[in-house]
Amino acid sequence: xxxxxxxxxxxxxxxxxxxxxxxxxxxxxxxxxxxxxxxxxxxxxxxxxxxxxxxxxxxxxxxxxxxxxxxxxxxxxxxxxxxxxxxxxxxxxxxxxxxxxxxxxxxxxxxxxxxxxxxxxxxxxxxxxxxxxxxxxxxxxxxxxxxxxxxxxxxxxxxxxxxxxxxxxxxxxxxxxxxxxxxxxxxxxxxxxxxxxxxxxxxxxxxxxxxxxxxxxxxxxxxxxxxxxxxxxxxxxxxxxxxxxxxxxxxxxxxxxxxxxxxxxxxxxxxxxxxxxxxxxxxxxxxxxxxxxxxxxxxxxxxxxxxxxxxxxxxxxxxxxxxxxxxxxxxxxxxxxxxxxxxxxxxxxxxxxxxxxxxxxxxxxxxxxxxxxxxxxxxxxxxxxxxxxxxxxxxxxxxxxxxxxxxxxxxxxxxxxxxxxxxxxxxxxxxxxxxxxxxxxxxxxxxxxxx
Amino acid sequence: xxxxxxxxxxxxxxxxxxxxxxxxxxxxxxxxxxxxxxxxxxxxxxxxxxxxxxxxxxxxxxxxxxxxxxxxxxxxxxxxxxxxxxxxxxxxxxxxxxxxxxxxxxxxxxxxxxxxxxxxxxxxxxxxxxxxxxxxxxxxxxxxxxxxxxxxxxxxxxxxxxxxxxxxxxxxxxxxxxxxxxxxx
Ligand SMILES: Cc1cc2nc3c(=O)[nH]c(=O)nc-3n(C[C@H](O)[C@H](O)[C@H](O)COP(=O)(O)O)c2cc1C
Ligand code: FES
Numbered sequence: 001x002x003x004x005x006x007x008x009x010x011x012x013x014x015x016x017x018x019x020x021x022x023x024x025x026x027x028x029x030x031x032x033x034x035x036x037x038x039x040x041x042x043x044x045x046x047x048x049x050x051x052x053x054x055x056x057x058x059x060x061x062x063x064x065x066x067x068x069x070x071x072x073x074x075x076x077x078x079x080x081x082x083x084x085x086x087x088x089x090x091x092x093x094x095x096x097x098x099x100x101x102x103x104x105x106x107x108x109x110x111x112x113x114x115x116x117x118x119x120x121x122x123x124x125x126x127x128x129x130x131x132x133x134x135x136x137x138x139x140x141x142x143x144x145x146x147x148x149x150x151x152x153x154x155x156x157x158x159x160x161x162x163x164x165x166x167x168x169x170x171x172x173x174x175x176x177x178x179x180x181x182x183x184x185x186x187x188x189x190x191x192x193x194x195x196x197x198x199x200x201x202x203x204x205x206x207x208x209x210x211x212x213x214x215x216x217x218x219x220x221x222x223x224x225x226x227x228x229x230x231x232x233x234x235x236x237x238x239x240x241x242x243x244x245x246x247x248x249x250x251x252x253x254x255x256x257x258x259x260x261x262x263x264x265x266x267x268x269x270x271x272x273x274x275x276x277x278x279x280x281x282x283x284x285x286x287x288x289x290x291x292x293x294x295x296x297x298x299x300x301x302x303x304x305x306x307x308x309x310x311x312x313x314x315x316x317x318x319x320x321x322x323x324x325x326x327x328x329x330x331x332x333x334x335x336x337x338x339x340x341x342x343x344x345x346x347x348x349x350x351x352x353x354x355x356x357x358x359x360x361x362x363x364x365x366x367x368x369x370x371x372x373x374x375x376x377x378x379x380x381x382x383x384x385x386x387x388x389x390x391x392x393x394x395x396x397x398x399x400x401x402x403x404x405x406x407x408x409x410x411x412x413x414x415x416x417x418x419x420x421x422x423x424x425x426x427x428x429x430x431x432x433x434x435x436x437x438x439x440x441x442x443x444x445x446x447x448x449x450x451x
Numbered sequence: 452x453x454x455x456x457x458x459x460x461x462x463x464x465x466x467x468x469x470x471x472x473x474x475x476x477x478x479x480x481x482x483x484x485x486x487x488x489x490x491x492x493x494x495x496x497x498x499x500x501x502x503x504x505x506x507x508x509x510x511x512x513x514x515x516x517x518x519x520x521x522x523x524x525x526x527x528x529x530x531x532x533x534x535x536x537x538x539x540x541x542x543x544x545x546x547x548x549x550x551x552x553x554x555x556x557x558x559x560x561x562x563x564x565x566x567x568x569x570x571x572x573x574x575x576x577x578x579x580x581x582x583x584x585x586x587x588x589x590x591x592x593x594x595x596x597x598x599x600x601x602x603x604x605x606x607x608x609x610x611x612x613x614x615x616x617x618x619x620x621x622x623x624x625x626x627x628x629x630x631x632x633x634x635x636x
Contacts, residue, residue: 167536
């Protein structure tokens with residue numbers, strides 16, 4: 001059994017409420033930080049921990065915190081990104097639903113470290129019932145004096161509020177999130193200036209993912225060095241992975257970074273292996289990261305055992321690797337059609353593009369149409385090259401990374417499964433049945449030529 | 452969403468709209484969460500309340516009432532309402548069934564659930580049954596991929612769906628016949 005830092009007490013009775021949470025050591029990090037530490041010392045512990053942002057990009061949290069501008073007389077804010085809309089990702093929901101006070105506690109301790117006047121938790125609109133759970137937790141925390149004026153007599157004032165979204169993947173992008181929090185359309189801002197300098201209401205703001213903020217609690221309780229003892233290299237601590245797709249045991253797992261991909265996929269502690277059939281492909285970190293064939297998930301192109309770490313999962317670059325991303329893991333068995341799934345991904349990004357940048361707004365629509373055509377047996381061989389060309393022209397040419405996120409799933413599908421696209425063009429009648437590979441799995445001819 | 456712009460309708464929604472007292476009190480407590488000169492931040496939460504008080508959709512009259520509560524220009528409200536996929540700019544059924552169709556759900560059988568619902572209700576995604584009881588919609592990832600296939604109706608998630616579970620759900624809804632909204636407690 002791996003160590004659990006966030007989920008240690010998640011199955012304890014009454015852990016959802018303040019009393020049960022306190023009985024299991026809750027709010028110790030607030031006591032420790034406010035009574036015995038300076039804000040700078042808390043930032044220092046987070047730096048020592050090596051914690052990296054759990055929202056997808058993996059940026060070192062301590063470093064991000066040290067960039068926060070502190071002009072005198074200007075209030076600062078901490079905003080929790082609970083938009084969780086990256087397909088395949090449902091870890092934050094699980095955490096907020098079952099142990100809401102962990103997030104509230106993390107917000108207070110982080111708010112203290114940053115000298116923030118107030119914090120907002122921006123939660124996606126579809127999670128309305130989770131929003132209610134957090135509202136209740138916040139009310140309990142106010143009533144017990146963990147929030148509000150002069151917390152624990154330390155002189156630190158901190159207010160925490162919920163903010164509900166209304167359905168838009170793009171609002172997970174931090175500057176779109178801030179626009180949305182200001183009551184506007186979720187159009188990402190041009191950076192710089194970064195939120196650390198000009199964020200919410202033009203004030204210095206830190207935006208962090210739910211899991212990142214929760215991880216601050218064990219880091220302050222046990223010290224950054226202790227946290228950094230778990231993991232491999234620059235991937236320290238534990239990570240929540242939400243596992244779905246054709247596996248035996250879907251769910252949310254807290255893993256120690258550095259376990260092998262094989263253990264994660266096949267052991268009964270985690271996914272329990274592929275359901276019924278053979279493993280075909282894996283998306284390890286949310287729909288935006290490259291899809292890779294099953295064998296490349298288990299071993300790198302050089303034949304080394306792949307680990308669940310930021311570095312190992314991206315070993316081989318985009319040619320043969322992928323990314324840990326948000327930890328939204330899903331696996332495909334050999335009944336699945338990669339072209340159909342790629343069309344589905346393209347439709348998602350087309351629907352979710354905010355429409356500001358032409359390459360993303362138009363390109364995602366073209367990709368969706370081309371993929372629809374190929375999947376339904378109306379494609380031409382040139383369409384595959386055209387798709388490649390379109391994705392290449394989107395990547396890197398947009399204000400925010402949604403363009404890249406739309407391009408990568410298409411590029412990686414063509415890179416690794418080109419023969420499956422060609423099959424669709426060659427045998428249009430065979431692919432008319434949406435379950436075309438369920439009866440007879442596709443036999444890949446393409447083996448080692450990773451373009 | 453930007454890429455697929457939703458038109459703001461003027462054909463429907465001639466029915467007058469006014470917030471209830473309870474809703475106005477809730478609006479005030481939401482506005483208090485933001486700095487005084489930043490009350491526009493309350494726009495999205497208040498649009499949710501208006502939608503719930505207007506049978507699950509935002510008519511022009513409902514949006515104009517929101518503009519009045521927040522002291523905003525009408526266009527500032529329309530442009531936000533038309534961006535977010537949870538705001539319905541046309542009437543919806545008593546039960547608005549939103550089935551997730553994104554890849555992780557697709558590989559666990561969401562297409563079969565959509566097909567089953569379509570057949571049972573006699574409507575395509577995007578349509579409402581003649582009796583106004585059900586609207587069927589396909590939506591993108593709802594953060595429930597581990598319990599796929601799934602759908603959302605109001606504030607509730609229905610997970611690990613099978614055709615049998617869907618049938619039981621529809622029967623229960625027909626018997627209950629009570630509008631579901633996102634803000635239900
Ligand atoms: C299109 C897009 C969607 C994103 N969605 C989310 C999200 O749902 N949740 C999240 O925490 N970060 C999301 N991010 C990343 C955020 O922009 C930001 O990097 C993150 O909130 C920073 O927090 P962290 O450093 O704690 O990870 C998204 C980024 C992009 C480009
Ligand atoms: S893909 Fe359907 S809930 Fe995530």
